[in-house]
Amino acid sequence: MKLYYTTNSPFARKVLMAAIERKLNGSIERIILSPWAEGNPVAEVNPAGKVPTLVTDDGLALYDSPVICEYLDSFGSQPRLFPPNGAMRWLALRQNALADAMLDAMIARRLESRRPDGERSKGWMERQLTSVNRCLGAMESEAEKLSGAVTIGQIAIFCALAHLDFRFADEPWKPQHPKLAKWFKDFSARDSAQSTIPHD
Numbered sequence: 001m002k003l004y005y006t007t008n009s010p011f012a013r014k015v016l017m018a019a020i021e022r023k024l025n026g027s028i029e030r031i032i033l034s035p036w037a038e039g040n041p042v043a044e045v046n047p048a049g050k051v052p053t054l055v056t057d058d059g060l061a062l063y064d065s066p067v068i069c070e071y072l073d074s075f076g077s078q079p080r081l082f083p084p085n086g087a088m089r090w091l092a093l094r095q096n097a098l099a100d101a102m103l104d105a106m107i108a109r110r111l112e113s114r115r116p117d118g119e120r121s122k123g124w125m126e127r128q129l130t131s132v133n134r135c136l137g138a139m140e141s142e143a144e145k146l147s148g149a150v151t152i153g154q155i156a157i158f159c160a161l162a163h164l165d166f167r168f169a170d171e172p173w174k175p176q177h178p179k180l181a182k183w184f185k186d187f188s189a190r191d192s193a194q195s196t197i198p199h200d
């Protein structure tokens, strides 16, 4: 399998952490690129031109991160990250969706903030910030549901919170979300987290 990714993408980090948790890391050839660079190869296999994208040994290109993670969950002998059915499955999928939504808002806000003077929309940036804050509030109110065996929901929420620290370090979220902060600290000690710390 080949994984196209960047070392600063929280969605790619989610895939890498899932691979490490499932002990599949050694089966993945890593191809680091910038999805923003002209002519980069990811657009040849993923029409959206985004990372992460995984090309399986059969030559099938898979995207986006939840699909890749579920693919990695479909083989190997380690405990599954996607609960097979019932309430635990829907909780894990919803946690993953909440984390991805928070990331989409964070990334939209940052991209907007980097547009040239005169092209930036303050209202749009505020809308994204409101969304991030609502997602954080929902995570805090359900922090006790982050306990138990590791799931894709936990990994996704970890990557989203870590991305806040990475890109918005001057906007601390921990003081107002103490239960989430405690869970985040504990989860940060996992090998999969320690070996995927983001960098530009």
Ligand SMILES: N[C@@H](CCC(=O)N[C@@H](CS)C(=O)NCC(=O)O)C(=O)O
Binding pocket: 008, 009, 010, 011, 035, 036, 048, 049, 050, 051, 052, 064, 065, 066, 100
């Ligand atoms: N929903 C996608 C989001 C992937 C995504 O937004 N990737 C960003 C990097 S963090 C990207 O490749 N952006 C390039 C672009 O938008 O052209 C997933 O879960 O994989």
